[in-house]
Amino acid sequence: VVYFLPFFFPGDFDELTQDNNDILLKTIAEDLRNCLPLETMLSSEHLALQKIQQQPEPTVHVDAFLYDEDFIDSLCEQGKMSRNYCMVCGSHQTAPLGFISHSFSLLELKFIYHHVLPDLSGKVLVDVGSRLGTVLYGGYLYSSASQLFGVELNGDFCQLQDVIIKKYQFTDRIKVLHADICTQGSLLQNADVTVMNNVFEYFLNETEQARAWDYISHNVRKQGSLLVTVPSLEDSLSGLQVNIQLSSWVEEIPLNYDVYPEKDIDREALEQIHLYQVL
Numbered sequence: 001v002v003y004f005l006p007f008f009f010p011g012d013f014d015e016l017t018q019d020n021n022d023i024l025l026k027t028i029a030e031d032l033r034n035c036l037p038l039e040t041m042l043s044s045e046h047l048a049l050q051k052i053q054q055q056p057e058p059t060v061h062v063d064a065f066l067y068d069e070d071f072i073d074s075l076c077e078q079g080k081m082s083r084n085y086c087m088v089c090g091s092h093q094t095a096p097l098g099f100i101s102h103s104f105s106l107l108e109l110k111f112i113y114h115h116v117l118p119d120l121s122g123k124v125l126v127d128v129g130s131r132l133g134t135v136l137y138g139g140y141l142y143s144s145a146s147q148l149f150g151v152e153l154n155g156d157f158c159q160l161q162d163v164i165i166k167k168y169q170f171t172d173r174i175k176v177l178h179a180d181i182c183t184q185g186s187l188l189q190n191a192d193v194t195v196m197n198n199v200f201e202y203f204l205n206e207t208e209q210a211r212a213w214d215y216i217s218h219n220v221r222k223q224g225s226l227l228v229t230v231p232s233l234e235d236s237l238s239g240l241q242v243n244i245q246l247s248s249w250v251e252e253i254p255l256n257y258d259v260y261p262e263k264d265i266d267r268e269a270l271e272q273i274h275l276y277q278v279l
């Protein structure tokens, strides 16, 4: 049901177009917020925690699925979070903190399923590094994909996804595998859609990243299948010791990022999303 009554309820456009699926995803986000620390990182994520400290600008983890802009604003007002850091200790000079999200936001998920991907009836989707499971829940609610597989290296996040999948009765179409993607060749070979949101960069060292991309490029081979990536393949592979010929593997399909003109702040995030078709 889409509630759209601008004449009777002038106000936030977003709130008027919220459908039941958005509300369900927001309820899932609330469940996850209640059992995860504010930075949404687990102590088992050594490398990612280390990498964030090596960023040139002070950077914090803020999960975009769990914390939207309004939520961050309210946390800042309560003094639980800050968008700025002090450049000179004791002075009032501040600069914006870098935010890194390890999940897609609700808007990015809607963009992917409503505007990036075609009708997925009868199709199999694989989310490489499924973490909190956002791509899987979004796919369950916003698409007709017949099977949604998540593969996640971190066992704690696999358990958490299983709790959500059972609670919301998504078990008929969603399955999460606790594994390194580099052991899942046949799953990748059968996928009609493969999703890769910043999978390796923060979680593997460069040698491991190169090996993983090599594995992906050898196994995501089903002709005509689709690959959704953040950032672009060019960006992901630059600086890595890999020998992958993009032009003989995939073709990029241009996307229209102007579908939410009222949401200018989110455009930058949407522009990181790229779509490719396997040749």
Ligand SMILES: C[S@@+](CC[C@H](N)C(=O)[O-])C[C@H]1O[C@@H](n2cnc3c(N)ncnc32)[C@H](O)[C@@H]1O
Pocket (backbone or CB within 6 Å): 101, 102, 103, 104, 127, 128, 129, 130, 131, 132, 133, 134, 135, 151, 152, 153, 154, 157, 179, 180, 181, 182, 197, 198, 199, 200, 203, 204, 212
């Ligand atoms: C940035 S998160 C992506 C989350 C989710 N796909 C989304 O878009 O909301 C990347 C996840 O990939 C996992 N990961 C990294 N390397 C992996 C590998 N080789 N196999 C499986 N999962 C991996 C990490 O543990 C992390 O949880």
Ligand SMILES: *[C@@H]1O[C@H](CO)[C@@H](O)[C@H](O)[C@H]1NC(C)=O
Pocket (backbone or CB within 6 Å): 205, 206, 207, 208
């Ligand atoms: C990368 O990680 C692997 C596995 O943890 C380790 O064996 C290797 O020495 C690391 N390589 C570098 C360059 O840090």
